[in-house]
Amino acid sequence: MTVKKPKVEIDTSTEEKIKNAARTVFYKKGYAAARTRDIAEEAGINLALLNYYFRSKEKLFNIIMTETLSGFIQRMIVVLNDETTTLEKKTELIASKYIDLIIKEPEVPTFIISEIRNNPDMLLEKIPLKEIVNKSIFFKQHQKALEGNESIESNPLQFLMNLMGLIVFPFIAKPLIMGISGINTEAFNQMMLERKKMIPVWIKTIMKTK
Amino acid sequence: MTVKKPKVEIDTSTEEKIKNAARTVFYKKGYAAARTRDIAEEAGINLALLNYYFRSKEKLFNIIMTETLSGFIQRMIVVLNDETTTLEKKTELIASKYIDLIIKEPEVPTFIISEIRNNPDMLLEKIPLKEIVNKSIFFKQHQKALEGNESIESNPLQFLMNLMGLIVFPFIAKPLIMGISGINTEAFNQMMLERKKMIPVWIKTIMKTK
DNA sequence: GTCTATAGGGGGATAGAC
DNA sequence: GTCTATCCCCCTATAGAC
Numbered sequence: 456m457t458v459k460k461p462k463v464e465i466d467t468s469t470e471e472k473i474k475n476a477a478r479t480v481f482y483k484k485g486y487a488a489a490r491t492r493d494i495a496e497e498a499g500i501n502l503a504l505l506n507y508y509f510r511s512k513e514k515l516f517n518i519i520m521t522e523t524l525s526g527f528i529q530r531m532i533v534v535l536n537d538e539t540t541t542l543e544k545k546t547e548l549i550a551s552k553y554i555d556l557i558i559k560e561p562e563v564p565t566f567i568i569s570e571i572r573n574n575p576d577m578l579l580e581k582i583p584l585k586e587i588v589n590k591s592i593f594f595k596q597h598q599k600a601l602e603g604n605e606s607i608e609s610n611p612l613q614f615l616m617n618l619m620g621l622i623v624f625p626f627i628a629k630p631l632i633m634g635i636s637g638i639n640t641e642a643f644n645q646m647m648l649e650r651k652k653m654i655p656v657w658i659k660t661i662m663k664t665k
Numbered sequence: 666m667t668v669k670k671p672k673v674e675i676d677t678s679t680e681e682k683i684k685n686a687a688r689t690v691f692y693k694k695g696y697a698a699a700r701t702r703d704i705a706e707e708a709g710i711n712l713a714l715l716n717y718y719f720r721s722k723e724k725l726f727n728i729i730m731t732e733t734l735s736g737f738i739q740r741m742i743v744v745l746n747d748e749t750t751t752l753e754k755k756t757e758l759i760a761s762k763y764i765d766l767i768i769k770e771p772e773v774p775t776f777i778i779s780e781i782r783n784n785p786d787m788l789l790e791k792i793p794l795k796e797i798v799n800k801s802i803f804f805k806q807h808q809k810a811l812e813g814n815e816s817i818e819s820n821p822l823q824f825l826m827n828l829m830g831l832i833v834f835p836f837i838a839k840p841l842i843m844g845i846s847g848i849n850t851e852a853f854n855q856m857m858l859e860r861k862k863m864i865p866v867w868i869k870t871i872m873k874t875k
Numbered sequence: 876g877t878c879t880a881t882a883g884g885g886g887g888a889t890a891g892a893c
Numbered sequence: 894g895t896c897t898a899t900c901c902c903c904c905t906a907t908a909g910a911c
Binding site: 490491492502503505506510511512 | 905
Binding site: 679710711713714717 | 896897
C-alpha cells in the first residue's frame, strides 16, 4: 500500500491568490489608482471574495504594505547587526542583497516611496527604525572607527544615504535611464550587476574623503 | 496729473491661481489621489471654474507635469551643454543647482518618479532625452577623457546615475531618514547643504576608481 | 466559500443663472 | 468669468442565493 504524499499545491489558497494579485496591482499602480476590480481579476476570483477575506481595500493594502516594508528592512537589519562582519563587508553584503532583491522585484522601491509620502507615520508606527539603527552593531562599529584614528565620514546617516542612494536610485529612475540610453531591461539589469561589484569600492573611497 | 502705474498684482490671475493650487495638490498626493475639489478649494475658487479654464483634471495635470519636467531637466541640459566648464565643474554646478532647487521644492522628485511610473512614455514623448544627453558637450568631454589616458569610469550613464543618486535620493527617502534620525526639516536641509560640498569631491574620487 | 446583483457614495464634469 | 445645483459614472462594499 503506497503512502499518500500530500498533493503538491499547484493552486495556492484563495487568500494567497488575492494577496499575490494585490501585491502586483498595488506595486504597479499605487493605492489610489489601484481598483479592487483589477485585483479580483488578476487573482481570477470574484470581487465579493476580496471583501469576504480582507474586509476592505484599505485593510488589504495595509497587509501588503506591512509585509513589503518589513521584508525590505529586515534584510538590512540582519546585515547591520552581524557581529562577525566588518563595516566594509557590511556594505558589500547590503549592496549585493538589495541589488539581487530589486532585480527580482523592481517595483518595490518606487512603491514604498510613493506610498510613504501619503502616510509617513505608518512606517514609523510599524517599525522602530530609530532604535534599530542606533542600537545596531553597524552604528557601534562606525563610532569605534571614529574614535580610532581612522579617517571616515563622521555622520553615519551620510554613510547610509550614500550607500542606499547608489544602490536604489537607478531602479527608481529606471524609466528615465532607459529613455536616455535606449537599453532594454536585460541590459539595465546587467548594468546593475556591474554596480554590485563597484558600489562597495566606491563607498570605501568616498567615506575616507573627509 | 500722475501717471497711473500698473497696479501691483497682489492677486494673481484666476488661471494662475488654479495652476498654483494644482501644483501644490498634485505634488503632495499624486494624480490619482488628488481631487479636483481639493484643487478648487486650495485655489479659493469654485470647482466649475477649474473645468472652465482647463476642461478636465487630466489636461490640467498634463500642463503641470510638462512644466515640472521641463523645468527640472532644463537645468541639467544647460549645465551639460556649457562649453566653458570642465567635467569636474559640471558635477559641482549640477549638485549645487539641484540641491538648492529641491530644498525649495522638496516634493518634486517623488512626484516625478511616482507619476512617470504610471506613464513612462509621456516623458519621452515630450522630451528627447536620448538626443539631449548623447549630443551634449558633457558626453563629448566624457569621451575625450576616455580616449586620453585619464582613468575614468567608462560608462557615462554610471556617472550620471551616481551623481543624481547622491543628489536626489536623500530627498526621496526623506521620511525614512527623518524617522531614523529624529531630525527636523531644518536639520535635514543643513545636511543636504553639507552634501552640496561633498558630492563633487565624492564623484571625482569615485569615477577614477576603475 | 463563491457567486450575482445591487446598494451607496464619491468625484469629475456640465447646465444654466447671474 | 464665476457661481449653485445637479448629473452620472465608477468604484467600494454588502445582501443574499447557491
